[in-house]
Amino acid sequence: MSIYDTLNEEQKRAVEHNKGPLLILAGAGSGKTRVLTHRIAYLMEKRGVNPWNILALTFTNKAAGEMRERVDNIVGYGSENIWVSTFHSTCVRILRRWIDTLGYDKGFTIYDSDDQKSLMREVCKYLQIDTKNLKERSLLSVISSAKDELITPEEYELRAVGDFTKQKYASVYKEYQKRLKSNNALDFDDLIFKTTELFQTSKEALTYYQRRFQYIMVDEYQDTNTAQFRLIKLLSDGINEEGSREHNLCVVGDDDQSIYKFRGANIFNILNFEKEYPQAKVIKLEQNYRSSKRILEAANEVIANNVGRKDKALWTDNSEGDPVRFTQFDRDSQEAESIVNEIAQNVQAGEDSYQDFAILYRTNAQSRIFEEKLVVKGIPYKIIGSINFYARKEVKDLLSYLKTIGNGLDSLAVKRIINIPKRGIGLATIDKVEEYAIGNGISFYEALRQADYIPGLQRAAAKISSFVSLIEILKSKIARPDYSISDLLEEIIEATGYIEDLKGQELENEDDRIEIIGELKSKIVAFEEAALEPPSLSDFLEEVALVSDLDNLAEDNNVVVLMTLHSAKGLEFPYVYLCGMEEGIFPSYMSIHAEDPETEIEEERRLCYVGITRAMKHLSLSACSQRMLRGETQFNRPSRFIREIPRYLLTMEQNPYNSNPFRSNSHASLVPEFNSRLQPAGVSRPAPGSFKGGANGSNLSASGIFDKNKNFTQAPKEFGGNNLGTIDYGIGDTVSHIKFGVGLVTNINNAGRDYEVTVDFSTAGTKKMMASFAKLKKLS
Numbered sequence: 001m002s003i004y005d006t007l008n009e010e011q012k013r014a015v016e017h018n019k020g021p022l023l024i025l026a027g028a029g030s031g032k033t034r035v036l037t038h039r040i041a042y043l044m045e046k047r048g049v050n051p052w053n054i055l056a057l058t059f060t061n062k063a064a065g066e067m068r069e070r071v072d073n074i075v076g077y078g079s080e081n082i083w084v085s086t087f088h089s090t091c092v093r094i095l096r097r098w099i100d101t102l103g104y105d106k107g108f109t110i111y112d113s114d115d116q117k118s119l120m121r122e123v124c125k126y127l128q129i130d131t132k133n134l135k136e137r138s139l140l141s142v143i144s145s146a147k148d149e150l151i152t153p154e155e156y157e158l159r160a161v162g163d164f165t166k167q168k169y170a171s172v173y174k175e176y177q178k179r180l181k182s183n184n185a186l187d188f189d190d191l192i193f194k195t196t197e198l199f200q201t202s203k204e205a206l207t208y209y210q211r212r213f214q215y216i217m218v219d220e221y222q223d224t225n226t227a228q229f230r231l232i233k234l235l236s237d238g239i240n241e242e243g244s245r246e247h248n249l250c251v252v253g254d255d256d257q258s259i260y261k262f263r264g265a266n267i268f269n270i271l272n273f274e275k276e277y278p279q280a281k282v283i284k285l286e287q288n289y290r291s292s293k294r295i296l297e298a299a300n301e302v303i304a305n306n307v308g309r310k311d312k313a314l315w316t317d318n319s320e321g322d323p324v325r326f327t328q329f330d331r332d333s334q335e336a337e338s339i340v341n342e343i344a345q346n347v348q349a350g351e352d353s354y355q356d357f358a359i360l361y362r363t364n365a366q367s368r369i370f371e372e373k374l375v376v377k378g379i380p381y382k383i384i385g386s387i388n389f390y391a392r393k394e395v396k397d398l399l400s401y402l403k404t405i406g407n408g409l410d411s412l413a414v415k416r417i418i419n420i421p422k423r424g425i426g427l428a429t430i431d432k433v434e435e436y437a438i439g440n441g442i443s444f445y446e447a448l449r450q451a452d453y454i455p456g457l458q459r460a461a462a463k464i465s466s467f468v469s470l471i472e473i474l475k476s477k478i479a480r481p482d483y484s485i486s487d488l489l490e491e492i493i494e495a496t497g498y499i500e501d502l503k504g505q506e507l508e509n510e511d512d513r514i515e516i517i518g519e520l521k522s523k524i525v526a527f528e529e530a531a532l533e534p535p536s537l538s539d540f541l542e543e544v545a546l547v548s549d550l551d552n553l554a555e556d557n558n559v560v561v562l563m564t565l566h567s568a569k570g571l572e573f574p575y576v577y578l579c580g581m582e583e584g585i586f587p588s589y590m591s592i593h594a595e596d597p598e599t600e601i602e603e604e605r606r607l608c609y610v611g612i613t614r615a616m617k618h619l620s621l622s623a624c625s626q627r628m629l630r631g632e633t634q635f636n637r638p639s640r641f642i643r644e645i646p647r648y649l650l651t652m653e654q655n656p657y658n659s660n661p662f663r664s665n666s667h668a669s670l671v672p673e674f675n676s677r678l679q680p681a682g683v684s685r686p687a688p689g690s691f692k693g694g695a696n697g698s699n700l701s702a703s704g705i706f707d708k709n710k711n712f713t714q715a716p717k718e719f720g721g722n723n724l725g726t727i728d729y730g731i732g733d734t735v736s737h738i739k740f741g742v743g744l745v746t747n748i749n750n751a752g753r754d755y756e757v758t759v760d761f762s763t764a765g766t767k768k769m770m771a772s773f774a775k776l777k778k779l780s
Contacts, residue, residue: 003074004038014250014283015039018047021236021277022250023221023270027314028299028613029290029572032252033063036217037070039250040082043215044075051081053212055235058086058219061547063570067219083213087228088188088546091195095186096538098198098205107538109185109403109410110545114391116140116187118412123175134168142169143176147189148225148264150196153177182443184409192227199234210238214248220570221253221273225264233276247277255310256303259566259607271310288314288613290572292321295619298645299612305644306602314613324612325620326581326642327653332369332627334657339577339622340373343560346575347379354380358561358573360611362586366579367562374560384563390544394502394516399544401492402485404445405474406537411437411444418448418467421501425467429460445471470495478537485540486524493517565611576615578608581623582636608641625746635746635760637732727755727771729778736777740764745776 004012011031014024015038026032036056043049056071058064068084075082083090096106111119120136123129146156153174160166180186186194199206216236218224224232236249251273258267274280288296296314303309329335339359346352359370367383374381389395397420403413419425436454437447451457451464474491477483493499502513527540561573565586580586586608591600612619623638642650729735733745743761748771750756755771 004042007035007038008287010283010285010287011035011038014285015042016046017250017281017283018043019246019248021247021273021280023273023280023282024250024252024285025282025310025312026252026254026285027288027312028254028257028610029288030285030314031287031289032219032285033067033070035285036219036250036252037067037074039217040071041074044078049215051075051078052083053214054082054217055090055213055215056082056084056217056219057090057232058084059223060570061086061089063219064089086546087231088191091191091231092542092546094195094205094209095191095198098202099194101202101205102194102198104181104186104194105184105407105409107184107407109183109407109413110191110542111180111185111187111412112390112545114396115185115412118416119179119183120172120176123172123179127171127175129168129172134172139169139172139176143173144189145264146173147193148227150193150227150230179411182409183411184407185412189227192225192231196227196231196234199231206234207238209235214238216249218249218251219253221251222255222258222267222270223253223260223263223265224269225266226269227264229266229269247279249277255308256306256312256606257569257610259569259603259610261603267308271308284312286312286314288316288318290318290616291316291613292318292617294321294323294649295612295615298324298619298649299609301646301649302605302612302641302644303609306605308599308602322618323651324645324649325618325651325653326645327620327622327655328638329622329624329655330626330657332366332580332624333373334655335579335622335624336369336373338656339579339620340370340377340379343575344377344379352574353558354560355558356574357577358563358568358571358575358614359577359579360563360565360568360614361579362565362588362607363580364564366585370562370579379560380558381560381562382557384561384567389516389519390547392516394513395520398489398492398498398517398520399541401474401496402488402537403541404471405478405488406541408445408471408475409443414445414448418464421496421498423463423467425460425463429457429464432456433464481534484528485535485537486521486528488537489521489524565607568614569610572614572616574616575618575620576611577620577622578611579622580627581621581639581642582627583639584634584636585627586639586641605641608639635744635758635766637744637746727757727776729776734779735759736779737761737767737774740767742779743767 004015007015011034014022014035017039024032024035026035040054040056043054044051056067058067064085071082071084072079083093085093092110095104095108099108100106117136117140120140121131124131124134124136124139146153151159153170156173157167157170160170180190199209213235216232218232232249232251236247251270253270255267255270258265258270261267274282291299293316296316300313304313327335327338329338343354343357346357347354361367371381371383390399397417400413400416403410404417408414415430418430432454433447433451434444436450437444440447442450445468447454448464448468451461451468454461457464474488474495477491478485478488499514499517524540527543528535531539561571565578584592587601587604591597591604594600621642623636623642625635627634627636727748729745731745731748734742735745736742737759740759740761741763743759743764745757746760746766747758748755749758756768757771757774757776758766758768759774759776760766
């Protein structure tokens with residue numbers, strides 16, 4: 001039996017495609033990695049393609065590692081010659097060979113986000129920019145966006161003419177790039193930007209790689225930005241031996257999972273692929289192997305509300321599965337406690353392991369309450385997106401020593417460690433050295449080597465010379481073939497007395513800090529042992545620079561995983577809890593009130609689709625009537641994405657913390673807004689407005705009842721009601737007040753002879769008022 005016989009028909013068509021551009025629209029859980037790896041094997045086995053003529057690109061080290069392993073298992077001999085890596089790793093590999101043509105040294109450093117911030121602080125100080133008005137983060141974001149669009153500092157400066165703010169950005173961008181180059185450093189955006197620049201300016205380099213990579217495959221194509229698109233197009237535009245362009249480019253992606261617009265991803269790269277390549281073949285992978293039928297149907301119903309997408313719908317041969325659950329709690333503490341208790345009960349029953357559970361949320365700020373509840377329960381957990389191992393102070397200090405030894409031009413690394421441990425070299429001394437370096441057009445480290453000639457250093461010159469001598473000695477040792485990176489680290493720690501200095505400071509968690517240093521040693525040893533040939537210091541620093549926190553998520557860690565929806569892409573779990581499903585939280589307030597809300601809401605809806613399709617067997621959605629965020633209590637109605645799921649797919653669960661179900665706000669604002677589309681044949685669907693959780697299925701809120709027309713009426717007397725007339729608005733309605741303007745009704749309570757109405761006004765804040773005096777008018 002052939003390995004290709006295990007593929008479904010559409011997968012097989014994609015694998016067997018030979019010449020010309022190919023777009024594979026791969027829905028969530030449809031086996032796209034399997035298709036890519038089998039296609040590589042097919043090209044080599046059936047089409048006689050050389051392994052070194054194949055390039056496979058993806059976005060994360062984890063995805064690249066998984067693809068590499070699968071390719072090795074399928075292809076066997078010769079697979080090591082296939083380039084399977086991330087965009088950034090591929091570009092680093094190319095630049096290490098060719099970057100000198102752009103005026104850089106091949107031993108360049110890669111700056112992480114902390115390095116970028118440090119450099120930006122220097123730039124702002126030099127240009128006398130008030131960072132209270134122009135935030136460093138905003139400046140870096142502007143520069144990143146420019147690089148994503150392949151806009152050089154000079155081009156940005158030309159476009160900024162007449163705009164004072166943009167002219168400021170232009171001056172910062174120009175100085176930032178100048179300092180990066182003087183430090184012989186690149187930031188992450190530069191890796192793509194400079195490789196594209198290389199191909200646009202060096203015909204020799206471009207021709208070499210066009211001839212080498214005759215078949216190019218790109219995973220997660222919907223996440224590419226303009227620079228990556230241009231890079232791929234340049235590589236795939238090569239001319240074959242017959243003198244024609246074949247564009248043997250295979251891109252795999254799902255426009256419904258395009259969720260990285262904030263990072264520069266351009267969804268039109270995938271939506272307009274056929275316009276760019278009119279001869280392209282399009283194959284849809286719609287069979288899902290991950291989730292149950294009900295989960296998939298819920299996902300399809302939500303994403304169908306997007307306009308800017310390619311038509312497709314996931315289906316599966318998996319079981320029907322449990323209904324999707326939705327619970328509306330009164331407070332976020334209830335939401336967190338209920339979820340944590342449920343996880344504990346399932347694991348204690350012996351049915352599941354902690355690693356089967358994922359808690360997903362829209363923003364990092366939502367994790368705190370879950371952490372507290374998990375700690376109380378003694379449940380192990382990991383937050384994806386928390387402090388990265390390589391961002392810890394001890395690790396960054398020691399890595400800065402390694403960077404200084406490997407690339408003395410990296411002034412940020414030198415400045416970080418020049419007084420670590422303390423050598424009596426203060427900021428005033430560093431400023432004098434910096435001024436001398438800029439004035440003489442040399443690097444900061446070179447200026448340190450000339451310390452005796454710098455006016456005003458006095459006794460500090462001897463201390464600087466001692467530091468320089470240490471670095472020079474270590475530089476000479478790392479050049480020896482018998483001297484390893486782990487030897488170098490040991491000598492740095494010993495020569496500087498770094499660990500003794502830590503102990504002398506009597507810091508909190510001293511033992512943990514020392515253990516972290518031990519973990520860095522282990523990392524280096526493992527790196528050296530895994531290398532096929534003697535690794536260089538630059539190889540190690542390159543790997544460290546390209547690692548992400550998600551790559552450190554070990555599959556055998558038996559912990560509950562907490563992460564944002566953006567971090568969850570590409571993962572799957574038997575149990576998924578999708579929390580904070582509220583208007584203003586998800587979709588976010590910023591997307592609702594954006595200049596182009598329709599486009600932003602569609603991005604949020606794709607994010608919801610990604611969250612739903614992470615679930616394999618069980619999906620639980622939850623919202624809260626009130627939530628504490630940024631020190632303020634917010635009152636939000638349930639998310640529109642909940643309302644986009646047909647009622648027959650949902651089980652509406654009663655808030656377990658309400659001892660009196662007739663005092664519950666749960667589901668009140670949802671009932672009349674549930675999707676009224678006809679149910680599929682054979683499916684029993686509740687009548688609109690009916691609910692489980694209230695008496696006899698009625699939908700109760702506070703001391704009143706919402707009828708099927710969403711009118712709030714008094715509760716029957718046995719439920720504590722009175723004989724007042726009705727009011728024509730309910731919780732979740734938008735109303736207007738003659739003085740306070742427009743607001744959202746967040747609560748209604750029976751106050752005896754009247755109703756107490758709570759309204760969150762957009763300008764006046766939250767107000768409580770009696771219905772008979774407020775004279776609120778319903779707007780929607």
